[in-house]
Amino acid sequence: MYGEEASKLAREAKRTIDHFPPYNDPLVRSITREIRHLHETCQSLIREYNLQREQAEEEARRRWQEQQDQNSQPAAASSSSSSSATTAHGSDRSDPNHTTLAMLEPITPLSSRKQYRSLEALTHELVQPMTELFWTKYMVHDTPLQRNKRILMAYHFQRLEKIKELAWAYNSLSDSSRRLLSPDEIVFFQEYERSCRNKYTNLPEFQELDLGLGLMISPPKEVFITVRVLKDCGDIVTESGSTLSLKKNSEHFVKRGDVERLINQGYLLHVA
Amino acid sequence: MEDYYDIDSILAEDQNIKCVFHRSIPGLAWLEGGQDDVLKAGSRIDIPFWLARELIGHPQGSVEMEIETPDFYGTKVRNGLRAEATVVDLPKLCPHFFRFGAHFLQIIEDPKLGEVLEKAFKDRLQTTMDHTQSGGMSNTTEYLQRLDETERELYKAGLESSASVHQWNQHSFGRIRSAGEVLLKRKLA
Amino acid sequence: MALPRHLKNGLTPLEIEFLAENEPIEIAAAIDTRQDLELIAGTLPPLRPLQLSQVPLWLAISLKKKHKCSIVPPQWMSVESLQKSLSDEQEHLQFSTLPYHYMETAQILLENACDDIPSPDSVRKLLKDLRETRQAKARMGVAELDASNVQMDNIGLMEINEIRPFFTKAFYELQKLKPAGQALDTFGGSTQDYGGFDGTASLGSTLPETSRFNRSTTHGSRGDAR
Amino acid sequence: MSDYDDDMLHGGFGAQIPSVEPEAQIDPSQYLLHLTQAWINERAAPDLLQYEEDSVTNLLARIEEQTATIDELDSGTETAMIISILYQTELERVKFVLRSYLRTRISKLERYCTFILADPSSRRRLSRAEVAYAENYLRATTQHYHNSFLSSLPPSVQPQDLEVFDRKLSMVSQPPLDEAVFFRVVADIGDFQISEEDTLLLQPGQIYILRYRTVRVLLQRGQIELI
Numbered sequence: 001m002y003g004e005e006a007s008k009l010a011r012e013a014k015r016t017i018d019h020f021p022p023y024n025d026p027l028v029r030s031i032t033r034e035i036r037h038l039h040e041t042c043q044s045l046i047r048e049y050n051l052q053r054e055q056a057e058e059e060a061r062r063r064w065q066e067q068q069d070q071n072s073q074p075a076a077a078s079s080s081s082s083s084s085a086t087t088a089h090g091s092d093r094s095d096p097n098h099t100t101l102a103m104l105e106p107i108t109p110l111s112s113r114k115q116y117r118s119l120e121a122l123t124h125e126l127v128q129p130m131t132e133l134f135w136t137k138y139m140v141h142d143t144p145l146q147r148n149k150r151i152l153m154a155y156h157f158q159r160l161e162k163i164k165e166l167a168w169a170y171n172s173l174s175d176s177s178r179r180l181l182s183p184d185e186i187v188f189f190q191e192y193e194r195s196c197r198n199k200y201t202n203l204p205e206f207q208e209l210d211l212g213l214g215l216m217i218s219p220p221k222e223v224f225i226t227v228r229v230l231k232d233c234g235d236i237v238t239e240s241g242s243t244l245s246l247k248k249n250s251e252h253f254v255k256r257g258d259v260e261r262l263i264n265q266g267y268l269l270h271v272a
Numbered sequence: 273m274e275d276y277y278d279i280d281s282i283l284a285e286d287q288n289i290k291c292v293f294h295r296s297i298p299g300l301a302w303l304e305g306g307q308d309d310v311l312k313a314g315s316r317i318d319i320p321f322w323l324a325r326e327l328i329g330h331p332q333g334s335v336e337m338e339i340e341t342p343d344f345y346g347t348k349v350r351n352g353l354r355a356e357a358t359v360v361d362l363p364k365l366c367p368h369f370f371r372f373g374a375h376f377l378q379i380i381e382d383p384k385l386g387e388v389l390e391k392a393f394k395d396r397l398q399t400t401m402d403h404t405q406s407g408g409m410s411n412t413t414e415y416l417q418r419l420d421e422t423e424r425e426l427y428k429a430g431l432e433s434s435a436s437v438h439q440w441n442q443h444s445f446g447r448i449r450s451a452g453e454v455l456l457k458r459k460l461a
Numbered sequence: 462m463a464l465p466r467h468l469k470n471g472l473t474p475l476e477i478e479f480l481a482e483n484e485p486i487e488i489a490a491a492i493d494t495r496q497d498l499e500l501i502a503g504t505l506p507p508l509r510p511l512q513l514s515q516v517p518l519w520l521a522i523s524l525k526k527k528h529k530c531s532i533v534p535p536q537w538m539s540v541e542s543l544q545k546s547l548s549d550e551q552e553h554l555q556f557s558t559l560p561y562h563y564m565e566t567a568q569i570l571l572e573n574a575c576d577d578i579p580s581p582d583s584v585r586k587l588l589k590d591l592r593e594t595r596q597a598k599a600r601m602g603v604a605e606l607d608a609s610n611v612q613m614d615n616i617g618l619m620e621i622n623e624i625r626p627f628f629t630k631a632f633y634e635l636q637k638l639k640p641a642g643q644a645l646d647t648f649g650g651s652t653q654d655y656g657g658f659d660g661t662a663s664l665g666s667t668l669p670e671t672s673r674f675n676r677s678t679t680h681g682s683r684g685d686a687r
Numbered sequence: 688m689s690d691y692d693d694d695m696l697h698g699g700f701g702a703q704i705p706s707v708e709p710e711a712q713i714d715p716s717q718y719l720l721h722l723t724q725a726w727i728n729e730r731a732a733p734d735l736l737q738y739e740e741d742s743v744t745n746l747l748a749r750i751e752e753q754t755a756t757i758d759e760l761d762s763g764t765e766t767a768m769i770i771s772i773l774y775q776t777e778l779e780r781v782k783f784v785l786r787s788y789l790r791t792r793i794s795k796l797e798r799y800c801t802f803i804l805a806d807p808s809s810r811r812r813l814s815r816a817e818v819a820y821a822e823n824y825l826r827a828t829t830q831h832y833h834n835s836f837l838s839s840l841p842p843s844v845q846p847q848d849l850e851v852f853d854r855k856l857s858m859v860s861q862p863p864l865d866e867a868v869f870f871r872v873v874a875d876i877g878d879f880q881i882s883e884e885d886t887l888l889l890q891p892g893q894i895y896i897l898r899y900r901t902v903r904v905l906l907q908r909g910q911i912e913l914i
Contacts, residue, residue, distance in 0.1 A: 001303075003320065010282050017279075032839050039841045128333075129295075135334040136297055136327060143326045147282075149844060152836050153858065154277045160828065164797070168790075188831040195823045200793065203816060208750050209786050217787050219479035220779040222523075223772055257779065276858050374637040390638045394606070397631055401603045404627060405596065422634055430627035433470060437623045440474030441568070469794075472730060476787075479780070483723070494770060499756070500777050501749045502719050523776055527769060602896075610881060611896040613869075621869050621894075621914060628896060632867035636898075
């Protein structure tokens with residue numbers, strides 16, 4: 001059955017909704033391969049159907065002509081029949097890059113409404129069964145194609161959500177996160193930081209706000225807090241312009257805004 | 273209302289159902305795992321719901337077919353749900369029992385089924401809600417095993433919010449945490 | 462994403478506490494500011510020693526931590542008042558009238574200004590009982606949950622937050638189980654068009670109208686309950 | 688400081704900060720109250736609400752003024768020190784509301800980006816900086832899907848804005864307006880039609896859970912607050 005690989009990917013996405021697994025390149029590739037195969041099949045089904053239908057329409061016209069010849073005025077009908085044949089393929093609307101269904105312009109009205117309907121009925125009788133078969137076979141291949149694409153989109157969408165969360169939480173990708181991303185995702189991360197996040201958070205009017213403050217958009221409690229240094233940070237310059245020397249294991253009573261990012265990154269521990 | 277990127281919706285459609293085509297179709301025997309070319313008229317075949325839905329609903333006309341209501345929405349299950357919805361083990365019947373039901377109801381006309389599903393869902397809500405507030409109680413896990421995917425998501429959401437209020441009540445907030453801690457916490461939840 | 466996932470289910474308890482801290486409370490200052498306090502939220506008159514002033518809760522707590530004020534607990538937090546609320550709560554089906562931010566305010570005061578609260582242990586106990594009674598009521602609301610409406614007057618914000626994700630998700634799923642006839646239009650009635658199909662894979666639109674096949678669109682049998 | 692575009696500069700509000708006196712007609716406290724409620728509404732609503740340009744602009748200006756005031760405060764005495772801490776505490780609180788408000792909007796903007804840009808009434812609710820953000824974001828994601836796998840598929844399968852299958856499932860996500868919201872009535876609304884059969888008598892102080900689509904109009908008129 002088609003679509004099985006895609007189901008596998010969907011289940012993986014569901015299973016890993018709360019963590020960040022590495023990009024599943026082999027599965028993505030095998031699903032895209034299946035899409036190409038299904039598309040090929042659909043294209044050949046269309047070609048086959050167009051051919052069959054042209055033949056059926058030709059056949060219908062031939063039978064109808066015979067019927068006309070046997071009836072009263074054979075000469076009057078023949079000229080209009082040839083003019084309808086030339087417009088039958090509607091080539092002006094077909095796209096040269098793709099195989100398309102033959103387009104049928106309305107058949108030129110004939111003098112007698114009764115005669116016209118009988119040609120249409122004849123055509124319908126011959127074309128209808130093959131159309132039913134065609135659509136069934138076509139949908140059996142096009143549906144998994146569309147579904148495969150949907151699952152690929154949903155899979156990549158879910159990953160983008162997580163990548164964006166990283167981009168707002170950290171200023172750069174750590175090596176461990178980098179290993180989980182595909183090369184295209186790394187490009188996206190950088191592009192997102194540069195042309196979306198930073199452009200917005202660096203707007204001059206937002207300067208005071210520190211919009212890109214990592215995950216720390218929790219409400220402020222105290223302006224001054226006590227922190228313990230877990231990893232040496234060297235000297236930092238505070239908002240007010242003074243220098244603070246953050247040596248490992250030292251404790252400081254500092255302004256929350258000055259150290260929030262360092263806490264977020266695990267350099268400092270918020271003690272009280 | 274359905275979202276293109278909704279993984280749960282995608283997975284709920286991945287349920288096989290039984291179909292019968294009214295005409296033989298050359299070239300599709302593989303649908304029933306057959307070696308021949310022609311899928312014979314009248315064969316009862318298993319196909320995924322996501323495919324059946326497009327075949328039966330196709331506006332340009334495709335081969336006539338019939339879709340069977342799956343056993344897990346059959347009389348026995350309906351009666352069970354009507355009698356005591358909370359004891360029915362849904363994942364054993366169909367992992368996405370309710371979500372699939374919502375999809376299935378879009379292609380068949382069966383108002384009774386709609387009623388049964390809606391009522392069962394409501395009947396079970398209260399019990400599920402109660403369990404979110406008593407996380408860790410002994411009878412909890414047994415009940416949770418009987419939840420379908422939608423109910424599981426509900427339970428998870430309810431548990432998370434009630435746990436966060438509980439945590440707040442215990443004064444365990446107020447300290448800034450590192451991003452690593454936050455991510456780690458979420459994994460454990 | 463710009464907002465971490467844990468912030469997507471409504472407000473967090475800390476955010477609700479933050480909102481409660483905007484509520485006014487009475488304090489007796491132990492400081493003479495000698496000047497107006499020109500806050501962004503508005504100007505407060507000078508604080509004078511032993512004079513009662515109305516200030517936002519956050520400001521009261523900040524002063525309290527520096528021993529620069531004592532806090533006058535609100536009337537509803539007295540033992541008598543809470544006892545009455547509790548008996549109301551137990552007698553009636555509706556939520557009793559407590560302030561919207563009662564849980565948060567009480568917790569902040571008990572934590573930071575315990576010495577200003579008469580018999581804090583009784584207050585704590587009463588609050589706990591109240592909370593449990595009300596919690597049970599809030600959960601009962603689920604039974605009434607339908608695709609129309611549920612009324613929950615006097616429920617506190619923290620209490621809402623506790624049940625919100627479950628309620629809203631359940632409400633949404635219930636709608637999906639409604640028969641198609643009751644399905645709702647997509648976006649205020651105006652259907653948006655984003656281009657639709659193109660190319661051959663989507664040959665629905667490249668085909669002539671179905672009338673060409675002179676065939677109605679009803680086909681396939683609609684399954685019935687068995 | 689050098690990597691913003693012209694469009695972002697003009698899209699901002701900094702240039703448009705009105706030079707009105709602080710006391711001019713609008714009570715300054717209203718802006719903070721108003722934006723705080725707007726922030727809660729934004730967090731609770733499934734769709735993106737109107738950008739509160741006046742409140743944001745005014746509060747940004749107030750933040751700047753207050754920062755200057757704090758710098759000038761003489762912190763020699765204990766009392767002065769305490770006043771300074773109170774001012775700084777409030778300043779952090781105001782910044783928090785603004786920050787969370789803006790980021791909540793960005794997060795929804797990203798989620799329904801294509802729809803919001805294409806739907807005129809949604810697009811009108813954005814600030815100019817948000818429009819620029821959305822356009823850049825759409826470009827980045829479209830490129831990403833293309834590079835990751837769509838480029839290896841036949842051209843007719845590549846588009847990212849189609850409706851698929853016969854049931855018109857759109858690749859363009861729309862805000863789920865049928866989600867339920869909790870809200871509090873703040874005006875005397877009277878009888879309000881919630882469905883073909885039902886009306887509700889909506890009075891100040893009541894709290895309800897209802898379908899967002901039904902009450903959206905009340906939110907726009909400021910007659911209810913989401914919670």
